[in-house]
Amino acid sequence: MITLLTGDNSYEIEQHVARLVAAFQGEVERIDGSELEIRNLADIVSGATLFADTRLVIMKGLSDNKVIWPVFGEWLSRISDDVHVVLVDTKPDKRTVAYRELKKVADVYEYTTWGERDSAKAEQWLQAEAIRIRLTIDRSLISRVVRRVGTDQWQLLGALEKLSLLPTISADSIDDTIDANPTENVFNLLDAALSGNSAKVSGMIKTLQLFEDPYRLFALLGSQVFQLAAVASSGPDDSPSKDFGIHPYAMGKLEKASRARTRGQIKKIVNALAAADDDMKQSRGEPWLLIERALMTIANIK
Numbered sequence: 001m002i003t004l005l006t007g008d009n010s011y012e013i014e015q016h017v018a019r020l021v022a023a024f025q026g027e028v029e030r031i032d033g034s035e036l037e038i039r040n041l042a043d044i045v046s047g048a049t050l051f052a053d054t055r056l057v058i059m060k061g062l063s064d065n066k067v068i069w070p071v072f073g074e075w076l077s078r079i080s081d082d083v084h085v086v087l088v089d090t091k092p093d094k095r096t097v098a099y100r101e102l103k104k105v106a107d108v109y110e111y112t113t114w115g116e117r118d119s120a121k122a123e124q125w126l127q128a129e130a131i132r133i134r135l136t137i138d139r140s141l142i143s144r145v146v147r148r149v150g151t152d153q154w155q156l157l158g159a160l161e162k163l164s165l166l167p168t169i170s171a172d173s174i175d176d177t178i179d180a181n182p183t184e185n186v187f188n189l190l191d192a193a194l195s196g197n198s199a200k201v202s203g204m205i206k207t208l209q210l211f212e213d214p215y216r217l218f219a220l221l222g223s224q225v226f227q228l229a230a231v232a233s234s235g236p237d238d239s240p241s242k243d244f245g246i247h248p249y250a251m252g253k254l255e256k257a258s259r260a261r262t263r264g265q266i267k268k269i270v271n272a273l274a275a276a277d278d279d280m281k282q283s284r285g286e287p288w289l290l291i292e293r294a295l296m297t298i299a300n301i302k
Contacts, residue, residue: 026055119146269301
């Protein structure tokens with residue numbers, strides 16, 4: 001039997017491996033496939049030994065092995081029924097003969113990292129994890145954690161562990177305990193600009209430039225403004241939340257912001273970001289200065 005676990009979601013892959021290990025009665029063999037020599041391959045695919053009736057072999061990174069991977073398809077028929085070979089490869093080349101042959105006979109599981117569109121899934125999962133560790137936290141606070149952390153499962157688990165040490169969990173304790181991810185920081189930054197709070201914008205910029213990359217932050221800011229424009233221009237039959245994967249909380253904020261502004265004002269907001277983007281590409285100023293100037297322009301749009 002052969003199983004292929006692939007994708008960039010290391011959490012889900014590790015959980016799958018853990019389930020296989022827990023279900024196996026015996027000593028698990030773990031092999032670095034990238035360092036494997038072809039003379040040892042026969043021993044790996046052979047069946048039962050004197051010490052075990054069945055074998056579980058977990059092999060990572062075999063597709064990085066320039067000697068074995070090109071000919072691995074030829075070995076698949078030799079894998080004994082008594083051996084369960086589990087291949088863990090983040091991104092095997094799907095164009096290779098080995099992958100195509102592997103896909104014909106293996107159980108293939110592809111786990112991809114969750115994105116912004118998966119926020120609802122992340123909330124459901126985090127709620128289940130909280131129940132599993134017997135942590136009492138209501139759904140609104142779960143949603144707040146996901147907004148603050150993002151959808152990375154490792155980081156969400158880390159946040160949950162931090163919260164489990166607190167005597168009580170509240171919105172304030174979450175904000176005090178859990179570091180905000182870049183998307184949350186950008187959302188709060190744009191919200192301050194849209195609210196016309198120039199002093200808050202300036203203060204946040206001074207803090208963010210200590211640890212954030214200005215180009216990454218600006219890209220996220222552009223995405224937020226694009227979502228605002230999409231919400232503002234949507235009709236009664238449109239669903240920007242679904243089409244662009246906007247979190248319900250953010251959607252509510254964007255709808256409120258768009259209703260409070262005319263199409264002309266929304267256009268000015270977009271133009272302010274477009275001008276800053278052009279200035280950055282032409283190196284007409286220091287990036288953080290250009291970002292702050294664009295946000296100050298937005299804050300003063302009437």
